[in-house]
Amino acid sequence: MRDLSLHLMDMIQNSITAKATRISILICADRESDLLEMEVKDNGIGMESDFLKNVVNPFTTTRDTRRVGLGIPLLEASANRASGELKITSEKFVGTTVKASFKISHIDRIPLGDLAQTMEGIIIARPDIEYDLTLDNKKERFNFNSSDIKRRLGEVPITNFEVIKWIGEYLNDGVKTIFGGILDEILS
Amino acid sequence: MKSLAELEEIRKKTLDQINLRTNNQDVRVVVGMATCGIAAGARPVMNAFVEELSKRNLSNVAVTMTGCIGICKLEPVVEVIDKDGSKVTYVKMTPEKVARVVAEHIVNGRVCAEYTIAEAEK
Numbered sequence: 615m616r617d618l619s620l621h622l623m624d625m626i627q628n629s630i631t632a633k634a635t636r637i638s639i640l641i642c643a644d645r646e647s648d649l650l651e652m653e654v655k656d657n658g659i660g661m662e663s664d665f666l667k668n669v670v671n672p673f674t675t676t677r678d679t680r681r682v683g684l685g686i687p688l689l690e691a692s693a694n695r696a697s698g699e700l701k702i703t704s705e706k707f708v709g710t711t712v713k714a715s716f717k718i719s720h721i722d723r724i725p726l727g728d729l730a731q732t733m734e735g736i737i738i739a740r741p742d743i744e745y746d747l748t749l750d751n752k753k754e755r756f757n758f759n760s761s762d763i764k765r766r767l768g769e770v771p772i773t774n775f776e777v778i779k780w781i782g783e784y785l786n787d788g789v790k791t792i793f794g795g796i797l798d799e800i801l802s
Numbered sequence: 803m804k805s806l807a808e809l810e811e812i813r814k815k816t817l818d819q820i821n822l823r824t825n826n827q828d829v830r831v832v833v834g835m836a837t838c839g840i841a842a843g844a845r846p847v848m849n850a851f852v853e854e855l856s857k858r859n860l861s862n863v864a865v866t867m868t869g870c871i872g873i874c875k876l877e878p879v880v881e882v883i884d885k886d887g888s889k890v891t892y893v894k895m896t897p898e899k900v901a902r903v904v905a906e907h908i909v910n911g912r913v914c915a916e917y918t919i920a921e922a923e924k
């Protein structure tokens with residue numbers, strides 16, 4: 615996967631498949647510790663612990679009852695290549711948290727990519743789900759919450775094209791403010 | 803900097819338009835968004851649909867997504883489902899092809915045969 619925002623799309627699609635109604639995303643870039651972290655937390659159907667082991671290591675465990683998923687192993691590979699790691703916690707019927715870390719300055723660290731495009735896409739496709747996005751640089755935070763936006767919009771649907779465009783621009787501003795100068799692909 | 807006040811303006815402006823138009827979404831565009839679809843470029847394809855529909859103000863079309871459609875080598879895959887439930891599957895989509903599908907299929911009701919799965923499997 616070329617960038618973090620595409621991995622995010624992929625993880626959100628997993629959460630949606632798991633029937634989540636609320637998905638919280640936290641992206642944190644800390645210059646001091648040189649660490650970029652992305653966490654996707656959902657309230658979907660979750661996984662049994664035995665199953666979870668197979669998801670993270672599909673090629674080392676013997677299992678032929680289903681096709682091997684690619685999304686999670688690919689995110690782990692992206693994290694590992696930039697001296698980071700992937701951690702998943704999950705509880706059946708409660709939800710799942712996927713957390714990937716990357717060393718910011720590592721030459722193989724994937725860029726953030728077009729985060730606004732990912733958010734616009736999922737909101738248009740599944741406006742019924744509540745999305746909460748926080749961008750954090752350990753000094754400042756930016757938060758976007760789709761329920762809050764819906765409340766402000768009243769009868770106007772969040773999928774309205776002008777609203778979606780506004781959301782995209784709003785998020786781009788947030789990315790610039792929080793990650794500008796910290797992730798070198800984002801101009802401050 | 804974008805402000806929440808602008809959102810309020812959009813709300814007021816669109817509220818009037820909504821009342822004039824019935825907000826029935828009778829066409830559905832479904833983009834395959836599994837890992838292989840995303841890797842093949844499904845996200846910009848979806849975005850292109852939103853942009854083209856927005857340009858033409860076609861608010862009767864719902865853009866949505868699904869997981870694996872099961873045809874990896876033909877990704878990005880998009881299904882266009884018309885009012886009557888008939889489904890056309892477009893394969894190996896690109897933003898350029900999206901512009902044509904919107905103009906010809908969605909606006910004028912003429913299927914872009916050369917982009918369909920039937921054509922790809924010939």
Ligand SMILES: Nc1ncnc2c1ncn2[C@@H]1O[C@H](COP(=O)(O)OP(=O)(O)OP(=O)(O)O)[C@@H](O)[C@H]1O
Pocket residue numbers: 628629632656658659660661669682683684685686687709710836837838870
């Ligand atoms: N958020 C989640 N909640 C519950 N189960 C999950 C979640 N994410 C992944 N899983 C489980 O782990 C499996 C593997 O996920 P992974 O993303 O690696 O592959 P996939 O989604 O099955 O297929 P692909 O990503 O290749 O399209 C999923 O099929 C699902 O059973």
Ligand code: FES
Pocket residue numbers: 836838839869870871872873874875877
């Ligand atoms: S895994 Fe490729 S279409 Fe589903």
Ligand SMILES: [Mg+2]
Pocket residue numbers: 624627628683684685686836837
């Ligand atoms: Mg997946």
